[in-house]
Amino acid sequence: MKFTLPKDPRPRILGSSVTGHEPEVRLDEVLAAGMDLLPAIVVNLLDFAAIHEFLHHFEGLNDRQIDRAIRQLGFRWEVEPIIDLLVWDFEKTLDQIFEAEDAEDRWQPTLGEYHPSALCLPCLRSAYFKHAKPKKAPREKKPIFKIGDLIHDWAEQGLSLDGTIDVLEVEKAHTLSIRNIDWHCRIDALIRIKEENLIAVVDFKTTSPGAFHRRLKENVPQEHHLLQLMVYLRALDVGTGFIVYINKSSGETKTFKVYYDPLMYRVMADRAEALHHYLVSEKLPPRVESRDAWQCDGYCDHVEECKEAGKQ
Numbered sequence: 219m220k221f222t223l224p225k226d227p228r229p230r231i232l233g234s235s236v237t238g239h240e241p242e243v244r245l246d247e248v249l250a251a252g253m254d255l256l257p258a259i260v261v262n263l264l265d266f267a268a269i270h271e272f273l274h275h276f277e278g279l280n281d282r283q284i285d286r287a288i289r290q291l292g293f294r295w296e297v298e299p300i301i302d303l304l305v306w307d308f309e310k311t312l313d314q315i316f317e318a319e320d321a322e323d324r325w326q327p328t329l330g331e332y333h334p335s336a337l338c339l340p341c342l343r344s345a346y347f348k349h350a351k352p353k354k355a356p357r358e359k360k361p362i363f364k365i366g367d368l369i370h371d372w373a374e375q376g377l378s379l380d381g382t383i384d385v386l387e388v389e390k391a392h393t394l395s396i397r398n399i400d401w402h403c404r405i406d407a408l409i410r411i412k413e414e415n416l417i418a419v420v421d422f423k424t425t426s427p428g429a430f431h432r433r434l435k436e437n438v439p440q441e442h443h444l445l446q447l448m449v450y451l452r453a454l455d456v457g458t459g460f461i462v463y464i465n466k467s468s469g470e471t472k473t474f475k476v477y478y479d480p481l482m483y484r485v486m487a488d489r490a491e492a493l494h495h496y497l498v499s500e501k502l503p504p505r506v507e508s509r510d511a512w513q514c515d516g517y518c519d520h521v522e523e524c525k526e527a528g529k530q
């Protein structure tokens with residue numbers, strides 16, 4: 219078979235490979251075209267295996283000859299510039315995705331409306347800053363949150379596949395109004411366990427491997443997760459909840475069944491009232507007590523403002 223190479227060999231070579239039609243290019247002509255042709259082949263066929271497969275179309279070549287032909291084409295020595303051609307900066311695309319999501323997020327803190335997730339942690343000052351000086355999550359934390367969101371979505375969708383439970387609600391917002399305070403709750407799922415006819419709230423928590431193994435070792439949920447759940451249970455007037463920890467790295471899970479405790483709910487109600495008082499009077503709450511100072515390290519987005527404000 220003989221064929222004269224077209225001026226731009228790329229379409230013919232790509233067409234041959236993609237359509238499966240036997241190419242009409244002679245190998246010696248491909249080799250003669252050498253380095254000019256190689257980037258076209260590599261860019262279009264994308265990898266070594268594909269080039270191999272492409273060269274197999276040539277009559278009478280065994281694997282060793284094909285390997286030699288590829289070496290002659292200079293594949294090994296030219297691999298770096300070729301890889302450069304394939305690189306695409308996904309980081310910039312991610313930046314745009316996060317910027318668009320930030321622009322869409324219209325949440326504004328409102329006096330008297332509080333989220334259990336902000337008040338379950340011990341530092342009132344941090345909750346105060348969240349309301350008085352709200353800010354978007356730092357860029358470096360956004361991918362971590364996104365992975366958590368995706369795992370949440372996946373787990374919530376998976377719930378409906380389990381024949382033993384009915385999924386009554388997923389990601390539904392509820393408001394619990396008590397005195398002059400509205401608790402705004404977004405609940406991962408409300409389920410009914412068919413066999414026991416038990417209605418329960420499900421709260422998924424994605425964790426790092428270290429935190430996950432601490433849950434296994436201690437065999438209890440974290441206190442702030444329990445406090446958060448108490449508000450959800452109170453808001454839905456449900457007596458039972460499940461906290462499901464998911465190890466982000468391995469996918470392992472650990473589930474705790476938890477009952478409503480009015481004393482724990484009272485802790486949350488007291489915190490909400492105290493925060494409300496500080497916000498209304500524009501007075502900064504004190505720093506967290508030293509035994510809870512772990513919150514300053516990695517859990518708080520207002521370390522700078524807190525430092526500036528001092529002890530007060």
Ligand code: SF4
Nearest residue numbers: 341344506514518524
């Ligand atoms: S740095 Fe610590 S004390 Fe200050 S607001 Fe944050 S959690 Fe509270």
